Amino acid sequence: MNIGQIRELGVNAFRDDFPWSDFEQPGGRIGFTPQLGRLDAQIKSAVARPFLILAFGHHLVPNSMPPTTDEARRRFAAYASAAAHAVAPQHPVFELWNEWNLAAKKDAAFSVDNYLALAKIVQPAVKQAAPGAPFVVGAIGDDPGWNWTEQMLQSGILQYADGVSIHLYNFCMGPAKRNSAEVVDRLNTFHRLVSEASGSPTFPIYVTEAGWPTANNKxxxxxxxxxxxxxxxxxxxSTASSWLKGIWLYELKDSGTNPSDLEHNFGLYHFDNSPKRAACAVRDAWAFVRSSTSAESKQLSGGVTAIIASTPAGRRMAIWSGDPNQRFAVRLRSNAADATYSLPCEAAAQPASGAWMPVSGTPLLVSTNNAAAPDFDIRPER
Structure with a gap:
């Protein structure tokens, strides 16, 4: 079912755990096991590029959660090497651990120094097994004040990395900040910190988790x-493609059926595999900008955002209101007979020329064959 859903969305990568404890069995046997059957099938299907988390301790290896001794690190690197070799033909990306910094709040062993020591031995092992596979560090969970993040970035770890990753959530912030704009603001701050630490404004950044649960609680x-x-x-x-190498939405389908449990309700699909509105919204938004060669963001009056992208087929414009309670309408100033508009999840596009088009929290998608970016009139709607 996962493969069909990934194909339905049209996305080009998926992220999943590749746990050490499931890959290395007692007696040192290493390879795909029944516990990894779903992942194995998903990778071999070639439905999308695998982004795999090399992580977690092994119950048979002392001091491995996290690896804090030379022997534990050596064993982890051996697993990482074998895992990388097993999937190298599928052009994977590898990420070192998951939210190490959150574990650091309760366990001093999850220090920046221990993370750096692990990266130093795992990176060359992975590169030898899968030379073309990017090796990504970070997977940084919520870090108010950026203290752990800055320590990691200043540790020298970036010399062992092809990119750095972060998780961005705001679902428990106040309702006015529970939106994409707050995620973008924090991501831009992270980009600045990474640029300063790496000396490069285009050092690759991966957002490996972002999402909003549809639970019926606060x-x-x-x-x-x-x-x-x-x-x-x-x-x-699409406006940040010089440095932003991907966004992985958490998660593909709900992990349970309790309507008030946050962790059960992050999916783009319900637990029974029926799609939420997010499934077609993600599908259509990605299809709209997938072929863009460049894009820029503009702020229009009233807190309205416009993304203007160039594609081989012409211009694409996405327009939405930053406040879902404020609605607007826009109209093309020039006559563009070929221009059309639609909303995500709508089957048919409509002629845009001369029409007042609705702008709300749901992005308005406008397409034109004209290479020039059109101007709009905008008015508030009641």
Whole structure:
């Protein structure tokens, strides 16, 4: 079912755990096991590029959660090497651990120094097994004040990395910040920190988790808000392609059926595999900008955002209101007979020329064959 859903979305990568404890069996046998059957099938299907998390300790290896001794690190590197070799033909990307910094709040062994020591031995092992596979560090969970992040970036770890990754969530912030704009603001701050530490404004950054749960509790959002936030984030990402190498939305399908449990309700699909609104919103937003060669973001009046992208087929413009409670309408100033507009999840595009088009939290998608970026009139709607 996962393979079909990934294909339905049209996305070109998926992220998944590749746990050491499931890959190395007692007696030192290393390879895909029944526990990894779903992952093995997904990778071999070639439905999308695998982004794999090399992580977690092994119950048979002392001092491995996290690896803090030379022997534990050596054993982890051996697993990472074998894992990389096993999937190298599928052009994977590898990420070292998952949210190491969050574990550091309760366990001093999850220090920056120990993370750096692990990266130093794992990176060459992975590169030898899969020379073309990017090796990504970080997978940084929530880090208010950026203290752990800055320590990691200043440790010298970037010399062992092809990129750095971060997780960005805001679902328990106040309702006014529970949106894509807040994620973009924090991502831009992270980009500045990485640029300063690496000396390069284009050092690769991966957002390996972002999402909004549709649970019916105080931190949940509506299915429409989830869809709008995800579509906006994908559309904005087209403006940052020089340094932003991907966004992985958490998660493909709900992990449970309790409507009030946050962790059960992050999916683009319900637990029964029926799609939420987010599924078609992600599909259509990605299809809209996938072929863009360049893009820029502009702020229009009233807190309206416009993404203007160039594609081989002409201009693409995505327009939305930063406040879902404020609605607007826009109209092309010039007559463009070929221009059309639609909304995510709508089947048919409509002629845009002369029409007042609706702008809300749901991105308005405007296409024209004209190479020049069109101007708009904008008015508030009641």
């Amino acid at each position: 931190c949940g959002v509506s299915e429409q808000a989830q869809a709008d936030n995800m579509a906006q984030l994908i559309l904005w990402a």
